[in-house]
Amino acid sequence: MSDEQQSNMGEEEVSMDDWAAAMAEQESAEAEAEATVQPAHALFQEFGAAAASASVPQNLDMILDIPVQLTVELGRTRIAIRNLLQLAQGSVVELDGLAGEPMDVLVNGCLIAQGEVVVVNDKFGIRLTDIITPAERIRRLQK
Incomplete structure (x- = not known):
């Protein structure tokens, strides 16, 4: 095999290793996200409580410049x-x-x-x- 072919094979192996590492990282992130999922009713109760305690002008101020x-x-x-x-x-x-x-x-x-x-x-x-x-x-x- 020529030096050029060996160099190309080495680059492919590195690329595949990087790809495998990225896939593993994504799978672990998805597993963590699934473990921290809360029931929808809990989220809506928190949102409702936050909305009730905040005044309307403060909420509008966040979007007025969009x-x-x-x-x-x-x-x-x-x-x-x-x-x-x-x-x-x-x-x-x-x-x-x-x-x-x-x-x-x-x-x-x-x-x-x-x-x-x-x-x-x-x-x-x-x-x-x-x-x-x-x-x-x-x-x-x-x-």
Whole structure:
């Protein structure tokens, strides 16, 4: 066998030993995690007690600086790539939304409200006309 072949075999053996060690470490971590699993009712009691003792503003302060993406959707359409490539400045794309129809307001892709477009100081905005309740959001997800 050449020196190069022996070197490659040595690297493979080291790699396999590292792989085996990593697998053993993962198995021991999983075994420890299973041993420390608590019943769900115990976790919920702890969570409920902590939530009752903490004030609402402190809980909200933890999430107030998390960025989310707010999108106002005028409408949607499906278009073939052939037609998409033919679009040019001044082209009109027909959307499924009707003029005067409420616009959908989405946060991270989830519908939370509907509203109407307004113009204030030459800038577009949206006036919320209907807020989707949490129960309604859950119902829409289940469809």
